[in-house]
Amino acid sequence: MQTTGDTGGAGGEGPRELALCVLCGLPAAGKSTFARALGHQLRQERGWAVGVLSYDDVLPDAPLDGACARPPPSRWKALRQELLKYLECFLMAVINRRPVSAPASRTEAMWEDYVTCLKAQDLVFPAELETQSCYLLTKTAISRPLILVLDDNFYYQSMRYEVYQLARKYSLGFCQLFLDCPLETCLQRNGQRPQALPHEIIHLMGKKIEKPNPKKNAWEHNSLTLQSPAFPLEASLQVIDLLLTALENPVKYVEDNMEQKDTDRIICSANILHKADQTFRKSVSQTMKEAKDEQILPNNLKLLAEELNKLKAEFLEDLKQGNKKYLCFQQTTDLSDVISSFCNEKNNIVQKYFSKQH
Incomplete structure (x- = not known):
């Protein structure tokens, strides 16, 4: 594993191939299983660096539309915004080839879970003789095309648009994968989980979920809907094509007014x-x-x-x-x-x- 402490700046190795992929769908649609399989495939077959960020692993237990309000909905929204700030810290480090520094304002346990996620995927490691809030990028993170997969329900369009804005801010690639799983299948899978969600929550999200709509929203043009639980070879090729398109066509910072x-x-x-x-x-x-x-x-x-x-x-x-x-x-x-x-x-x-x- 090599450090990047002496590289500095964004130059030296040319422009980065870096993209954000929003993975969305109902609870128990198979998103996390799909994300792990996709990450493994991309590392093994393409040699890419992959970071799968599962919101369930980083965010505290949160309500959906106020159910079981711990934390309350306003706090839950603030935590999601905070997680995007963590992601931005990592993106800035990758783009500028500098260490990842923790933001001054942070929820300590959540930051630690976030960094643990990055470390487990060989993207960062603690800097020696530095405080625990500073981490160095691994060689893997800076020497290969990098795909960051954000695994969450993202049931409102506005939630996904926030990620798109981040991609636009740093001229990164952006794409969306929607796992379209039948409601009854989601309910059945959820019932088999140790910590199952109330079924009414999934029913409610099924009514509210706003699927990617490329015809209506130009920023969603690079999206793909997959029928879950099936994941045939043709779908795999479609996903690779979607990600390649995102890597090769970063979002332009200046867009039509x-x-x-x-x-x-x-x-x-x-x-x-x-x-x-x-x-x-x-x-x-x-x-x-x-x-x-x-x-x-x-x-x-x-x-x-x-x-x-x-x-x-x-x-x-x-x-x-x-x-x-x-x-x-x-x-x-x-x-x-x-x-x-x-x-x-x-x-x-x-x-x-x-x-x-x-």
């Missing part, structure tokens, strides 16, 4: 939808608590919950379609208008049940 504006609009809409969903959930939860405090009859409580959840679903769908039903104008970026309209409709429903008690 109109395309970027369109993309930013899409991401903005996705974020508004997510915020609206969270706000509606809190509102429904608070209303149901108040209804219980008012001692609404159990049967009426059930009916109230059904009506409120139906209203929430209708509002979210209407928001996707451009607010044509409830707000009656083109899609707005003012979330307060949407929330105000939702609360008015909700209060009309609630009033019927509260009046039944008196």
